[in-house]
Amino acid sequence: MRALLVVNPKATTTSTRTRDVLTHALASDLKLEVATTEYRGHARDLAREAAAGGEVELVIALGGDGTVNEVVNGLLHAGPDPDRLPGVAVVPGGSTNVFARALGLPNDVVEATGALLDALAARRSRHIGLGLAAGTEGSDDSAVPGRWFTFCAGFGFDAGVVGRVEQARERGKRSTHALYVRQALRQFVGEPHRRRGTITLSVPGQEPVHDLALSIVCNTAPWTYLGNRPVYAAPQASFDCALDVLGLARLSTGAVTRYGTQLLTSSPERGLRGKHAVTLHDLTEFTLESQAPLPFQMDGDHLGLRRSVTFTGVRRALRVIV
Known part of the structure; x- marks a missing residue:
């Protein structure tokens, strides 16, 4: 599976070490590309390009709720189509991480990465409203x-x-x-x-x-x-x-x-x-x-x-x- 990891380096609990550990863990199971955001709205632009390209099957957001929001808006720029658009995964890296925790994910980067790998191995996903x-x-x-x-x-x-x-x-x-x-x-x-x-x-x-x-x-x-x-x-x-x-x-x-x-x-x-x-x-x-x-x-x-x-x-x- 080809995946894009979008990293917000300014998120509260995100660090270079966190990114490197996550990248190493995911790269063994995914054909992974890593992109680091450089300005407000950059995660949206990256996700929009991924959706338009048609090759990326999964976009993973490492950051807080703002990063997730940008990724979602980029993917859904032309409207919702969950059976065609890439799926979304979240690794919490912000201060509160409401979206990730509401999905039932651990509020810890290492544990959340493990949960993501388990979900990918089991091909487990769900459709949610927005x-x-x-x-x-x-x-x-x-x-x-x-x-x-x-x-x-x-x-x-x-x-x-x-x-x-x-x-x-x-x-x-x-x-x-x-x-x-x-x-x-x-x-x-x-x-x-x-x-x-x-x-x-x-x-x-x-x-x-x-x-x-x-x-x-x-x-x-x-x-x-x-x-x-x-x-x-x-x-x-x-x-x-x-x-x-x-x-x-x-x-x-x-x-x-x-x-x-x-x-x-x-x-x-x-x-x-x-x-x-x-x-x-x-x-x-x-x-x-x-x-x-x-x-x-x-x-x-x-x-x-x-x-x-x-x-x-x-x-x-x-x-x-x-």
Whole structure:
């Protein structure tokens, strides 16, 4: 099998030694080509070339969730076709690695490599659904092209946290869970829409939900991890169905304390609950629209400000080796 290993050397837990060990382990079973990313978006370009060439059967991402997202978007540049396009495998090299862990992979490079080799030997794979987000037709963001995400997207508060973390990392800070907690507190203090949100959730055939202050879109569960603790914003979310949405209508101190505690104690059976929480399951299409521009993120990658985003849940969009 011909495979392309895409390595992000700037990922949090990726090193030259990690790359060399992984390359040596995979080269015995695969006809392997190794490519190291050199700029933001490079993994997407490499995966797109691999898909267009028609010879690569597998693309392996060594890096964090951002690297995986770029690889997926490169492969699906012309749309999903899992029976024709190369499969995807992931070796976690980031700080959180939500996608890999949600697939059930170990959060350790050596163990994950062993699991990948076992899956390849057994020819084991599965088809998973993905989310697609694009600018809403007729809105100011209508020209924004569609982009795929693997595990989550956020419009509003959580995207603002992601943006703050990215700025801190650009200043040389290391990506840690403590950094995320600090930036979440700073985002809360500076949040202008805590008591009355500006987001409207519109689902075809249903009454719109107005005045949301926070909106999280999940393609799987958990939503994220704090260390080894999984956090479930939408416990029913799954790679085998469409998209789930969590919305909060208030971010007052009391509400954040209550819902934050619920998140920290969440489980596959129990997520957020309360009069200010809105949860919707298995949505194929919906729109989030804000009266004011809000931060937007996908798979932990801050994408700037948006007023309106349309989401589509696409089942069986990607073939992954697990």
